């Protein structure tokens with residue numbers, strides 16, 4: 001028999017699995033081209049050509065035992081040095097290789113940092129809507145995820161409620177901007193206020209509260225928007241980065257953590273993260289990918305391809321009467337469901353072969369997420385279905 005704890009995890013992951021199965025079932029009946037699966041955040045834009053070239057160069061030019069061998073659990077030193085240098089150039093920071101831990105994507109990085117920081121019963125605060133896996137990552141270490149209710153006006157964090165929810169048990173706060181599922185970028189004003197609150201509460205409780213910035217979508221922003229680099233705003237900031245989306249490499253499992261020297265107990269946290277990487281069974285981040293991405297630090301996918309999808313989908317949905325905040329980054333639209341029950345609305349969409357994820361999976365009922373990291377023509381083909389769906393709810397009349 002599986003463990004009691006795993007029973008809970010298995011049960012809660014069945015929604016996503018069921019959706020995947022449903023997509024396959026519908027494709028079997030109607031043909032894959034007539035099913036509009038917007039459920040997955042799997043990048044549709046190809047990895048930049050530089051990645052393929054870098055992989056070939058690494059394999060042709062570097063010592064095979066080094067390329068495929070074990071290394072320091074924190075990753076290759078020259079790779080970490082290059083990443084630190086690149087961050088310093090871009091964000092005017094002062095990191096060295098010691099501050100960088102290579103990870104198995106953002107998911108691996110978050111598990112490493114949570115394992116390093118959390119005692120059972122510790123609280124981790126996050127802002128709804130949030131990436132649903134946070135529940136599991138925090139649950140892995142028997143800590144408690146505390147949700148701050150969504151601010152549906154603009155999906156910037158609700159800072160009053162946040163302040164009220166900080167207790168002496170608050171060990172960490174995890175934020176994600178550009179955000180999955182809303183595409184919203186937290187403004188500099190928001191970040192400054194959040195940092196002020198955290199500093200005040202650290203003094204009040206005489207604790208350290210770590211701000212974990214989960215930022216796999218940092219490079220995916222539109223209209224030249226700047227995403228604030230959080231270590232500059234709050235001393236106890238730890239950054240989790242991933243190349244899954246910026247280089248379209250989610251299956252390759254590569255990213256890194258930044259643990260700055262200014263962070264309280266940084267030496268211990270860096271050492272703990274090194275050990276956590278080992279004992280969680282990662283041992284190290286994939287070696288070939290470490291070497292390849294270190295040659296592509298200034299490269300990212302062609303954001304214009306996602307931008308075309310964003311404009312097409314957003315403009316049409318708004319014209320049919322749907323309500324949605326225009327995403328500033330990532331590749332998701334978070335649309336108000338046309339009835340209160342988001343799961344029922346997702347079921348209604350399915351009748352038009354449109355697969356959406358209910359907002360309750362992200363801690364925000366009454367909405368649905370549309371992942372538009374899909375083929376442009378699939379979006380075009382799906383639009384009549386979205387229009388019909390709106391008509392069923394009394395919107396999008398043809399007059």
Ligand code: PLP
Pocket residue numbers: 041104105106107108131176180214216242243244250254255
């Ligand atoms: N954090 C957020 C907000 C995400 O959306 C995702 C993936 O979709 C992850 C973390 C996990 O990313 P990775 O593939 O790098 O583990």
